[in-house]
Amino acid sequence: MEFWIILTKLVLMLYISILGAQSHHAHIAWMVFAMLLYFCINITFHIIRKTMIQTIVLVLSGSLIIMAYLSIYPIFIILLPLTLLEISAHFTNKRFLIFAVSFFPIIYLGKELQPLYGMVAILSFMVLSMIATYGERITKDEQQIDQLRKSLQKLTKDLNDHNEFIKQSEYTFKLEERNRISQEIHDNIGHTMTGALFQMEAAKRLMDTNQPKAMELLQNAINISKDGIESIRLTLKNLKPPTEQVGIHRIKLLMDEFSAKHLIKTALTYDGNLDIISPIQWKIIQENATEALTNAAKYSNATLISVDMKILNKIIRVEVRDNGSGAEKVKKGLGMIGMEERTAAVNGKVIVDSSNGFSVTTLIPISS
Template sequence: MRKSFVNLSQLIRLLIIFIVVSINIINRSDVNDFYIFIFLAFIFNSQLRVNIIKDKWYPLSTLIDIGLLLILCIQYERANYLFFYILVLDNVSINKFFSYSVIPIIIYFSYYSGLEVLALNFMIIIFMMVFGNQLYSLQEKIEEIEELYDRNRRYSYQLENAKKTLEDYSKKVENQAQLEERSRLAVEIHDTIGHKLTALLMQMEAILIVKEKEPQKAEELLYSSRDLLKNCVNILRSTVKNIKPKKHRSGILALVDFLDEFSRETDTKTNFNIVGSPYDLLPGEVTALYRNLQEAATNAIKHGNAKNLDIVVHYNHDSLMMTVIDDGIGCNNLSKGMGISGMEDRVALFGGEIKVELLERGFSISTIIPVQGRGEVDENKSYAGG
């Protein structure tokens, strides 16, 4: 738009110059070297003002042109007053004071050219004033739009950088979560299978000692070693199976798969609900929810003899909360050794927390993970399963 206006201004400028020069040629005006010098100085200064000079020197350049044109109008043909329209055109959208200040000069010199010329100049002046006001308003809007565009572009760059930073942070958190989970599994295997394998080794050594003198005792130890080894294999198989959610289901649906399998294996009734509008979660977050659900469900059966589990996942704007409620026998003194410490460690990697509430019958364990505004809440939308 601005480029089109500049092209139009240049066209009008050339048209005015052509008209004045044509009038001087037709009237055979006394054009000498001084006239040519003043004329070229005016053209040079006006071009300099439009294309190069900044706002600070703009008024001075306009005053110089007014002086040069007054010399032309006084010393030579009065048709040179038409050059003042170039000043009006240059200042109409930049400095209204200079634009309006040359209008009396135009009227004064056009008066001596006859009433028809004076009326024509009045019409041109009125048109340029209306055109100038519209152009001034349009230019302000263009500048405002350009400023908004620049601001939006800066915000876009900042958002892109923030997105990249968040992705890098998510990868680091994911790697850290994997390391923490491996460390936890190592401790779990050591505390379960490690002790059993140590006992198995001692039994095997005892078999070697008593096999000659007490063959029956050695046979009993051998059967006991076999059972102990089977137990180790089952524990190892269960540990490997529970490392991560099943591959054929992703995201929150992995929790539904686990609950279906858990219900079949333990004869426990489960009820699963989603509140809010689901949004994407990081793989590490899904794994943490999956493992915490495993821990809470297992503890409810193992320590509380629960028969029913209610699981609710709340998709909030700034956090995701998974609550597991059981109808077990509960207890008066809660021990973090019942798997709660491990649950806290998993969500701590994401800045989350665990909240435990003792109910009249059973427990309520909530896993809360901040999601940094990844979704909006829709309380009317829910998913139920079980």
């Protein structure tokens, strides 16, 4: 803002210098002195930041202009409009009033100076108005940026707090789960095995004196041990998540990590009974999907990659499709060959289509 005001004053001073050099009535030495003094006063105005002192400096500048107009060279008066505009801007924000103040001295000038003064006054007002509008816009933008920065800092803090809460919740859940398993083993299996141990100790002591009783106690211990082993089996079965949950969760995790790393949107859909997919089939599906996603990120220029799983009557169909550029001819690299070999190991097949984007479909037969 200050740069444009200073530049406008320098242009006006240059114009006065040119006219003064061409005029035979101008006092060159006094003109140079007046311009240097005017320049120093205005530099002081832009250095000092106190409003009252700035106003005093502007008044001095205006007084110097009027004295130079009366005593040295009349054309100095064209510096007055910009100074009056600056003085008025310190007291009011009404632009019409500011312009009226700067334009008012025209009535006291001779007819030869009135057109030039009026044009300079109008141009100075336009420059100052544009500078003020631009300054207000910059101030508004800075306020918005500052507000956005504060919002971003708050969101970052909330996100960090949220992540800490998730980590703490996961850790607490693991501790609670470990405590639950420990308690269950202690209450059920521990008591059962302790009872079996007592029975066997008693049978050992009665083996020589009362063999029938010892055999009865030993059989009881065997029965109790069988119950304990069954309790262990049931406990482990309850702890182990179903295969289909582990499999589909791994696919979801794979796609989320891929999307975060490559900034490509992903979508997962599945339909049918996931229970019938065996662990080895899940392994092949995951490895093929990983390879297809990697190839899409490298070559397709895609913005969306979808994985669609369908469990039909006799076959598992998994399609990885992107919306990229596709290819006229598919060249099988090591990754594609590896996908075909893995799928063929379970009597499956891999189909590649590059006509609409690029898709890799894995077909795996369902074991009867």
